[in-house]
Amino acid sequence: MKKVITSVLFLVIAHQLLAQESPEPRDHHAMTFDNARKRIVMFGGNGSGESKYFSDLWELDNTSWRKVNESEMTERSSHAIVFIPNINKNLLIGGISKSGEYLIDMGFWDGKSWTPVAEGPSPRYSPAIAYDEFRETLVLFSGAGRGEDEMWEWKDGVWTQISLNQENRPLARTRSQMVYDYVRKTVILFGGYAEGKSVDDMWEWNGKEWTRLQVNVPPARNNHLMVSDKHRKHVVLFGGKNRQEGILFGDTWEWNGEAWSRLSKSGPEARDMTSGAFDENGRRIVLFGGRNEDRKKLGDLWSWDGRRWSQLK
Template identity: 40%
Template sequence: MSRQAINRVCCASSFWLLMGMIVFVIAPARARQCAWHQIEVAGPPARHSHAMVYDSMRGVTVLFGGLNGGNERSSVEFGDTWEWDGIQWRQVADTGPEPRMGHAMVYDSAKGVTVLFGRGESDDTWEWDGATWTKVADTGPSPRGRHGMAYDSDRGVTVLFGGIPRELGDTWEWDGVTWTKLAETSAPTGRSQPGTIYDPGPVGRSRLAMAYDPNRKATILFGGRLADGQALGDTWAWDGAVWTQLGDNEVLARSRHGMVYDDDRGVMVVFGGMKGSQLRDTLEWDGTEWKQVATSGPPRRMYHAMAYDSTRKAIVLFGGWDGTCLADTWEYRCPEETPQQEVVAKSED
């Protein structure tokens, strides 16, 4: 055998001997570090009690309405429509529904429209297709504000619960054409109606939050306020037929908060609200329990609005009230950790 051939054999043998002493280890990804980030950008005028949803077809967050002060009688209600694309805010309409606050909105993914219902004195239903607001109903639930709404994407219906006046306890569904009353879970204080059957379920309330959980195929309701001002910490699920209580956490009770479903991580996320004073904590619910995951981020506030941008995997928050109206934009993001490949020497026995 030539000397060159011998060298090649020796080198190959040394290489495979070395490889036998090395182990490549894929380290598990670390827990995702979620954090709030303020976006320094011009946008809608300061406001609270507005509503926001994410339009997944067009890739924008839609904002409508709100109030510019603390006194509902002397302050001005907004009737403008804005959209956030992750870079800038853009006003897209100043006509449509009457100016209002305390309304609720959802995004109907089957029809590709934003659905708006309510205001203190209104029982009208509107749809926004990205270009035009269209009034689609003026009958349905009684006039109300400060109610909760969520879009059930599995059944293709919008679910509504509660609101004021009188801290209502009724459940309605909108199928895109008609509102249908499905349950009355508690009699409004002093106003029970003879012959009405009140089903077990969430007590009548206002200033609650609702979002749809597609993993559990249920609309989730958390918190709110009773007529006497008490903040609630109970969690309920609506499956289209019955309400089921999933827990009650008095420590984390609140009203006037924001809540969205993070589809990427499969958790409900709550920020802020009020319990005695304004809050600034972030909560997450994994289907079993609520946990406080952050106490830093946006300043204390209530009556803000939140939406989950499923394209960019970010929660968008705008505005609110902390004693004055706010006009700041924040995003809550949880970047994925890339697994690290580590090289570990393996000793030969």
């Protein structure tokens, strides 16, 4: 009898330990692929209950999560994290704290520890950010906060504010997405929340000027996911919300450098405030979490291989 009880207790404890080795459901988190260490990195976000903010750092290797640390970086949501290839570090920037403060603190994660970054753009949350691989430059646009109508670039360790006196340029916005386009070798911006509504405009930044791309686009939305598939050289868009119409999307779109195409109608449930990254190990896009129609925080993990979505266990 004692052996049976011991075995049951062991299984219960083992189950609890395994359950702990995955992130809690959340939204407004940020993910990127650390190409130096070949794994996805995820930081922060909002948990169940609007007052629960995370400062945890997780790594995803294939389908296995590992909690790296409870970071010394401020707990936050609506931030960004991006891998910078020429220094092999991940930059965490922006966000909003539990107290509602727009955050200015930044840090580099090298796989072992955080290094604070002393100077940079003004405090903001939900900025659009992407690394331009052709120009080897990090590009940051807009966001909510004091710098909502600002644009910055980071190169060789130096932040430079970019003049926005160009007449034809994107409106200041938040909850947008910006990625590197491997076909066009430029950075592209789509959607977001501007002037009190979700928008559907699409722009290209070549390092000198903005150009609006006059193409058929997905419906207007904000808080969507947009990731570049480095292997197939396409951009994949999923989900988001149209604020003025109250529509939560669960659709998948692909941009090939010239046109958008709507793809799979099945996959993750409709959501916004999700995050994801391109996993170069598996040549797939990985999505985690978000918020569904019932405003429930999600903790599911999915992958997109260019043809279909698959839920990862």
